[in-house]
Amino acid sequence: MAFLSERSRFVYNALLEEDGIADRMMNKGVRVVKLNRGDPAVYFKTPKYVIDAYVKALRESKTYYSKAQGSAELVHAVQKRYRSMYHVDFPDDGIIATAGLSEALLFINSALINKGDGAIIFKPYYNQYMTQLKLEGGIPIMADYEESRNWAMNPDVIKGKLAKLKLDRRLNRIKYMLITNPNNPTGTVLGRGVLEEVVGIANDYGVMLISDEIYDEIVYNGARFTSLAKLAKGMPHVILNGMSKDYDSTGFRIGFAIIPENDKNSDALKSKLVDYARVRLSLNTPAMYAAAEAIGNMKEHKKAIVHMTAEIEKRVNHSMKILKSNNFVKTVVPNGAFYILPRIDLKALRMKDDREFAQKLLLEEGIQVTRGSGFGAESHFRIVSLAPKGILDYSINKINNFCIRHAKR
Ligand SMILES: Cc1ncc(COP(=O)(O)O)c(C=O)c1O
Structure with missing residues (x-):
């Protein structure tokens, strides 16, 4: 064997x-x-004010285990960010800090996917999505970002796909639909119109929507970014983000999952993610303090x-x-x-x-x-x-x- x-x-x-x-x-x-x-x-x-916050945490001997799902300082900084940038409010327990967005993905897949469960992944995809889904025995249901549509998806094609899937007995259940905006590897920022349609589809089919928004501030050439946090109110969804890109701190390994709603599935996922966080005990404590400052000090x-x-x-x-x-x-x-x-x-x-x-x-x-x-x-x-x-x-x-x-x- x-x-x-x-x-x-x-x-x-x-x-x-x-x-x-x-x-x-x-x-x-x-x-x-x-x-x-x-x-x-x-x-x-990495900006000096962020490095200074890291060094300060070290000098103040903040080198112990910290609250598994993230310190109050970090959670409050994340709340402040989303309030200020997108005019949305999240409860404290709706935010779970992780070792990079990567760990959030790992936890979510492990928490949701049984062998044979499906997840809708758009192609081209960030390669980790596939690895982590397949590791749990999940089946990727591929949809496309279409090159001819400047790498946006075609909502009618997704609808057609979902309608057909109801007949597919290989799949126990479709657990989530995962989008990346702005996108790696295409560099595309999805327009508000197409996002609204995607939200509508996920809602109609009862599929949890997950949005990886790790590049949400790196937007240019006149594009406008819309966070799913603004559009998916009232339906189960997860926003993933972190320090790596906008805050130019890849090596800090701090990310977070936001689960804003209080429906049955959102609550179950939130509380299970806290269990996962507790199993790995703690984040890197000084990095978490630096992250709270990086995010909370909006002027810098x-x-x-x-x-x-x-x-x-x-x-x-x-x-x-x-x-x-x-x-x-x-x-x-x-x-x-x-x-x-x-x-x-x-x-x-x-x-x-x-x-x-x-x-x-x-x-x-x-x-x-x-x-x-x-x-x-x-x-x-x-x-x-x-x-x-x-x-x-x-x-x-x-x-x-x-x-x-x-x-x-
Ligand atoms: C779309 C996307 N999500 C997540 C990550 C990884 O994020 P983290 O460094 O927070 O684990 C990357 C890194 O390249 C990425 O491109």
Whole structure:
């Protein structure tokens, strides 16, 4: 009998699969530019007021276990944020702090999914969604963000899909529908109209809606973000967010789940998430104090996020400008987060798939991107456009030259 569990086979991260090759190349002295990890803290320093709060917590010996589901300070800071940004109020017990949004997803899947349960996931997806759902024996029910609709979903297609699913006996139940807004890997901010339709559909079918809004302040090119917190009032829903992106603190590992409603299912999930939090005892206490300050000190945060978003907007648009001269890729213009997802003309490049494209690009040019199929977006690749202009110039021009060379072969 195998030593490892059956389900452990689902644990895999496509984002990091070429790190081994990249490391070996770098060890040999080859220049490798890593455009594969969406980590703002590598390129923008975590704001000083946040670092100061972390250091203060350490100096005050706040190094003990803290309340498992999050300190009162953090919970109040989160309430203040949503009141100020979206004019919504949440009760104290509606907020559960976690070790990054990732841990919230892990807890939610474990708390909700029995073997054979379904969850509606939109493609392209953030790869963790699939891993964590499948780990629990869940069945992903795939829906699409459509490239021809600037990567928004088509509500009529979802309705049709749900109507058919009622007949599918493989699925015990559809436990949730998960959306990402702004999106990784497409960089799309969903419009209010389409969100309203999605809320209506989830309501009609009695499916809990989960919205991953970890990039909710990184919105540009004139786009407007609408939080599900504003639209889904009165129906069971979960908002996921955290420190990693807007607060430029990926390594702090602080996130949170907000479950605002008091219906039977929301209450059951809230109280079960507290049980999960208690099993892992505590968060990183000084990081949690820093998070409370990061979120609660809105004046300082505003300065930092305005600067960072303006810079990201410039960098993304700069990359897009260079990519425009490349006849072998086609890209929907992003207006949120910091990702670019070009479609590759594989035929013109005489390549089998996006995996071959990403591998060759790394080996031949020293540019590490992520293959789109890692997000369910075959024939695409994802660029993280966070690096300074000079590095983007160097890398995207290399991508363009790589395409020209392969097309001429
Ligand atoms: C859409 C999305 N959700 C969640 C995460 C992870 O968040 P955290 O660092 O809070 O675990 C990421 C990180 O890239 C992401 O892109």
